[in-house]
Amino acid sequence: MSIHAEHHAVVGAGLIGGIWSLMLAQRGYKVTLYDRRPDPRKAGVDAGRSINLALSDRGWKAIKKAGVESVVRKIALPVKGRMMHDYAGNQFFQQYGNDEQFIYSVSRGRLNMILVEEAEKHPLVEVKFDHPCSGYSLNNDGLVNVNFKDGRSVVHDRLFGTDGVYSSVRSTMIRNDRFNYTQQYIPHGYKEIIMFPSDSGDYRIAENALHIWPRGQFMFMALPNPGGSFTCTLFAPFEGAESFKNIQSDEDVVKFYQKHFPDTIDMLPNLIEDWNANPVSSMCTVKCCPWNVGGRVALLGDSAHAIVPFYGQGMNSGLEDCSILSELIDELPEGASEEQWESLLDEYSQVRKPAADAILDLALHNYIVMRDKTGDKTYQLQKKIEARIAEAHPDKWKPLYSLVTFSHTPYDEALKRGEMQQAVMNVIMSQSDIETTWESEKIIELAINMLEKYQADPNTLARPKPLLSVDV
Amino acid sequence: MSIHAEHHAVVGAGLIGGIWSLMLAQRGYKVTLYDRRPDPRKAGVDAGRSINLALSDRGWKAIKKAGVESVVRKIALPVKGRMMHDYAGNQFFQQYGNDEQFIYSVSRGRLNMILVEEAEKHPLVEVKFDHPCSGYSLNNDGLVNVNFKDGRSVVHDRLFGTDGVYSSVRSTMIRNDRFNYTQQYIPHGYKEIIMFPSDSGDYRIAENALHIWPRGQFMFMALPNPGGSFTCTLFAPFEGAESFKNIQSDEDVVKFYQKHFPDTIDMLPNLIEDWNANPVSSMCTVKCCPWNVGGRVALLGDSAHAIVPFYGQGMNSGLEDCSILSELIDELPEGASEEQWESLLDEYSQVRKPAADAILDLALHNYIVMRDKTGDKTYQLQKKIEARIAEAHPDKWKPLYSLVTFSHTPYDEALKRGEMQQAVMNVIMSQSDIETTWESEKIIELAINMLEKYQADPNTLARPKPLLSVDV
Incomplete structure (x- = not known):
């Protein structure tokens, strides 16, 4: 050269x-x-x-x-994958891709x-x-x-x-x-809280997961660091009922966490200290x-x-x-x-x-998916069905998350394909007996047939709610 | 004080x-x-x-x-009002408001x-x-x-x-x-040309009008100045078939004007001079x-x-x-x-x-209205019908142009009201016999009844093509 x-x-x-x-x-x-x-x-x-x-x-x-x-x-x-935490402290794991696919x-x-x-x-x-x-x-x-x-x-x-x-x-x-x-600033902000390792130096929650406490309009999140700690982040609106503006005193902070993230209280002894030291960022x-x-x-x-x-x-x-x-x-x-x-x-x-x-x-x-849908039973079922379709026909069906995260398909193509697959999934999920039939072969067949029809003639597409221009 | x-x-x-x-x-x-x-x-x-x-x-x-x-x-x-000029040199006048309403x-x-x-x-x-x-x-x-x-x-x-x-x-x-x-820049630009008074010092075209040569994707326009001259402006796309990019030589300019605005040629002896002296502005x-x-x-x-x-x-x-x-x-x-x-x-x-x-x-x-619709027969008919409705019921119907230009109604309210009236006019104009019945009283009655229904319950509104987010 x-x-x-x-x-x-x-x-x-x-x-x-x-x-x-x-x-x-x-x-x-x-x-x-x-x-x-x-x-x-x-x-x-x-x-x-x-x-x-x-x-x-x-x-x-x-x-x-x-x-x-x-x-x-x-x-x-x-x-x-993602580990979702519900109010009762139950955890649900959702794998991002196949067994060889990770984010880092x-x-x-x-x-x-x-x-x-x-x-x-x-x-x-x-x-x-x-x-x-x-x-x-x-x-x-x-x-x-x-x-x-x-x-x-x-x-x-x-x-x-x-x-x-x-x-x-x-x-x-x-x-x-x-x-x-x-x-354009979104009307939500974030604040970081560190979750230190346990007294024995271990990770306090599963190490190989991105943890989410999805709560509708806001969420708490944790990503692992080397050495046993997690960087946790609260994402929430700046203003409104459940917002940073309405969490002012130390007591407000504790009440908020006790109400929405009770299982984190014992793991975050430094909550108040971090809360007061770290800014709310836009x-x-x-x-x-x-x-x-x-x-x-x-x-x-x-x-x-x-x-x-x-x-x-x-x-x-x-x-x-x-x-x-x-x-x-x-x-x-x-x-x-x-x-x-x-x-x-x-x-x-x-x-x-x-x-x-x-x-x-x-x-x-x-x-919206992270803070709201990931805690939703229907969404969790849809993800399971999609994973089955993708496993049966890896050449024909690629979940949107995988297209974005584990492929080099241009993002705009991934978005278009994701919208097409979402249109198919809307039909699948609208079947009245889906909760009992979701593991059947005919569901997979139906999905693949519909997708192929849409791909052959996009005009037949039942337009899904557009992913675009989301008002967060 | x-x-x-x-x-x-x-x-x-x-x-x-x-x-x-x-x-x-x-x-x-x-x-x-x-x-x-x-x-x-x-x-x-x-x-x-x-x-x-x-x-x-x-x-x-x-x-x-x-x-x-x-x-x-x-x-x-x-x-x-507006004076529209067609290819053959015919002129059509459209008054902006009532006889006491002017722009300056x-x-x-x-x-x-x-x-x-x-x-x-x-x-x-x-x-x-x-x-x-x-x-x-x-x-x-x-x-x-x-x-x-x-x-x-x-x-x-x-x-x-x-x-x-x-x-x-x-x-x-x-x-x-x-x-x-x-x-956000629109993909169209403009260039100014002066139309000087005639040899006798008079305005060469009607003095009390804003002149438009509507040509679909582009238009020529003239606004009067004191002393007999007009400031004329060509609005057109920067790029594409009929665009500033494709008008390069003096010959291109003359050809373009001869083709699209033949009646202006004799009134613009300084066309080439102004064209070369004035920039295309964004x-x-x-x-x-x-x-x-x-x-x-x-x-x-x-x-x-x-x-x-x-x-x-x-x-x-x-x-x-x-x-x-x-x-x-x-x-x-x-x-x-x-x-x-x-x-x-x-x-x-x-x-x-x-x-x-x-x-x-x-x-x-x-x-879009100026460069395209004003030359359109259906649009011209709609304007005439609207003027009749407004004249019969000045308290109930105010054309959008008048709300914007001759009132102090907040623009956002004017826009909402304009969309509602446009929805009514879409129904009126879709009547198969509208070209023969437009002067009948029943048309006015129909319009007012529909408008009142929409105002009482906006959910019944047949949504018109939104005025918003126009891709110029």
Whole structure:
């Protein structure tokens, strides 16, 4: 591989910025990776973003491409399914996929550190912390001035914005003519509580599960960490009857947990302490278009498409951006022209935008599934039936969750297929005797026949409630 | 009236900033009105925004409140209805309302100058040009620092952002937690062409009309200016078969006009010259929420809710913001507390936001009406029938256009009522013999009966195609 003369900037040394710098360097480009924060090795891991992340197939693909799988494996805890907790303390397990399919709980801070360090080891990558970017400008030669808040400015051939939901690179793009942009906060917030290991150092609840206490309008959740602890999160409305606004005093907190999550009380001796120490955080979704400025600037990850965390796909969709953009770059001829870069970045934006729109809607919808449906007997039965159909006809039926989590099918295709399967399941679940007949072969046959009919002629589709535009 | 100690900032000396500064001063507040541009009396009127504006009842209300009606009347040309031009050069006139109802064509530049000069005459108002704002910050006392691009900063008690679709005040609000924001460009653009008076100095086409050449996906339009000229505008898609992209050479321009607007060729000797001199401009819609930051910062006009120009309500809706906010301020007690200001601005935002959302959708929808429906025989018949119903029952039936243009009914109520009336008209127009029976009394009776039924029980409503979320 030859080394190119071009010198690219990557702004934002988060997960996506780290791996993308490495992938560019592996393709022979000089890269400077800038970040507004101080070096975390000197300042300690950023405690503000402790939400655990769920790494799944799309994320692993990019991690493998970048050759860092083995080092990431070391910090990844396999999670096999959801464990639902009801009011009485009963637990119900729901497997995510087949016996070989897992998602992996990883700490954002540790994964971030690993990816940036792996990038920094590459001789073509230089990392500069304490460089808060204020935006960019295109100079008279068409090159990119990356501007910093202290007035400094550095010229680069291309700029990749990986600076997250509040992207400074995007803040310049917002001023471009015909740039469409939406930021939308959902009316719910979240607060983190740590569940420490038991006195004997063990996990207090099942280790290989994502735990949910689904309660309709709100939910409590727990994801395992290495060493026996769980990061737990309460997701709830900011305002209304059962809301953060109505939980003010220590007594309110205890009453709320005693009423809704009684089985957690003994496992969370630090509940009040964490409650008072941790903020209620908001959740913002971002859509924009296009993701590029000619062949010179492009956005990857949250800066282009921030979503809510309920499908575990925020990081995975950003890593998929890296896979797909790297594959497009692999097809560039030696000494590619500016026009070729422009059409490459145009294509990247056009391919990824519908996928990002789809996972945004899917993630909003999955909040309702998690906090409400997972506690619902009919929903649990539907999942069991779907699992049977998929097992009998793995080539014909793929549950939506598996398509999103364990495949590389574009999210927009997955959404379309999921809607089709949901239409079939609506008919199946409406059979009056479904609770007694659900294990029969004729149910499987009926489902497959209907799906094939819909696929042959989508106009015959009994439209399911659309997953899109969910009002959370 | 007493003079308050408070000193407010208004950022943006456009139409809304001018009149709002005056209205604040009339209520005893010291005001500094800042603008990024040089003083237009020294620099000449900004030629970049020559689109004529249509002033209607909502706008006049604010102008009267501010006591500047007589001076505005002098530059306002009454427009009585639409004149449609077909391919053969035939003209069809459609009156907007009754014989006393007009909209008024005014020059943006001249109206802007008048409003800012009237404000400046008030002893409590100071106008500072050449002050490009970069945003604001709240200081430790809760006061507002208005920040300027050269690094200067001025402390004010309150800040009103009237700086338009690309608002710098809003650019700070975008970074606030839980601030929702959307900017969306429509895929159509526009270009201006001037139609000069005839050799004898007369208007070349009817003076008291807004002229439309409706051509389906695009249209040509003309609004009269004092002195015999018209400002004409071509609205068309940026891309596609009949689009700006496909009109490149002088020959393309002439061919396009000969094909679609043959009757204009002789009236536009300067067509090619204007075409090459004037840009194709884009059109951006803006939605955001909330419009205020506590009791300290508020947005009025385009900065809060930019819309497309097709209902002639962009300026009018901004002027209505001024009327409504001034009425809320009139109810403030002497020495109002910070909490009272906060609840006042909260109320302003909550009342105006649904109205702004409604006029945004109505304006998008009216583009389709203007460029397509106005040339349609069925639509023209429907308008005639509606006019007859409204004339027979002015207390029961108000055409949507009249509700928007000649009333002060909140836009969101007007939209709801318009949808209800449209549902009735859909039934009326579906009568097989409507073309022969339309002048009969039974049609009027049927319409009124159906409307009353819908109003008594909206659930019986045969939903019309929603006006909302129009894909232009």
